[in-house]
Amino acid sequence: MTTQTTSEIPSPPPMSYDAPAPPARPGPGRRLLLDSAYALSGFFVALPAFVLAVVLLSAGLGLVLVVGGVLLLSLATQVARGVAHLERHRLRTLQRRPAPAPVHLAPPPSAGFWRRMLTPLRDPQSWLDVAWSLVGLVTGTLAFAVTIAWWGVALGGLTYWAWQGFLPDSDDDQGLAELLGLGEGRLAESLLQLVLGVVALLTLPLVVRLVALVHGGTAALLLCGRAELQSQVRRVEGGRDAARKAEAQALRRLERDIHDGPQQRLVRLGMDLARARRQLERDPDRVPEILDGALVQAREAVGELRSLSRGIAPPLLVDRGLAAALAELVELSGVPVAADVRLPGDLALAPHVETAVYFVCAEALTNVNKHSGAARARLLVHADDEAVEVLVHDDGTGGAHVSKGLGLAGLQQRLAGVDGELAVRSPVGGPTEVRARVPRGRPAAGEAGP
Structure with a gap:
């Protein structure tokens, strides 16, 4: 059903809310540079994180039956947490994607030393951070290698004609063009390299974007997935609390309105009817006047009850x-x-x-x-x-x-x-x-x- 009623009144601006506008999308060139920076730097972040995680976890598990093992495992989770904070920052700045930080399990302020050390081991997010320190090297290495290779082919192929003359030339050497049966000599090699460079340049944004998404998507899944779930839980709890509060206020307001309105009129109506009954024997001529007043009170009470019902369920x-x-x-x-x-x-x-x-x-x-x-x-x-x-x-x-x-x-x-x-x-x-x-x-x- 579509209902439209209009009259001459200036139209307000289009519907919008005061929520902050999302960051502007970078252009294709800037997107390529950001994805390349993210893919190339990811390896140098993932490698030390992997080494530290493996060393600390191995030592901690080997010494788990002694005090030092537990401390090393706790230290491993703290190091992984720091790496996770850095990766979320990289996701926000280089990938331009939201990367909410989860709420970690924290000990009470009065907790002792051992409870503070053991609390991170009971936090599921700590082990997700550790998992990222291990998995990140795989996706980071893939992103680094593919990005280096594609940039190398694109730049090398497009500029091959300029530095081809500086390469040593020997009759025994066979270029890629000759091996593929596309011709012999520097011209054939230069044309082939140019074609490869153009193809690599055209596919460079897509390929780099793909490997950046693989690396960033894995990071977002492990490091931000629980934060998004926590945010949804907080929103649901906040909505539930707000609904309960609104319902309680509505019930209190309804009780007050009934007490101040219809209840008073119904009391007045009862008093008028009782007075009319007494007047039937003493002064019957006044009874119609009293009943008219009672009728007015009844109508007004019904009107107020009807108005109150609109506030509950119209x-x-x-x-x-x-x-x-x-x-x-x-x-x-x-x-x-x-x-x-x-x-x-x-x-x-x-x-x-x-x-x-x-x-x-x-x-x-x-x-x-x-x-x-x-x-x-x-x-x-x-x-x-x-x-x-x-x-x-x-x-x-x-x-x-x-x-x-x-x-x-x-x-x-x-x-x-x-x-x-x-x-x-x-x-x-x-x-x-x-x-x-x-x-x-x-x-x-x-x-x-x-």
């Missing part, structure tokens, strides 16, 4: 879907809103995604009506295969910020619970832009929205 969202619920928000807004809602029908949204998007729009439009002093606003909701993006833009006085409350802090926690993002740009004087991105997710069987 009936229209549950019954008719996100597009209809957003249309109702736009219609009920006191500030004119130009809406552009694009929700293709073939993209089924998980219920928690629809709820998160609805509350982003509801909270942002509520702030527009209550605090912004805006004359106009614009709502954009666009969905694709990966996420739903929301933008609420108004021409108000600005000054909104997550730290100031206004429901934005709770909204940020709600989005964190679904791995979403929230960005608020609201300079003093306006305009204000609230942007949100909610990963689309995949509805489980039987959970697909309407």
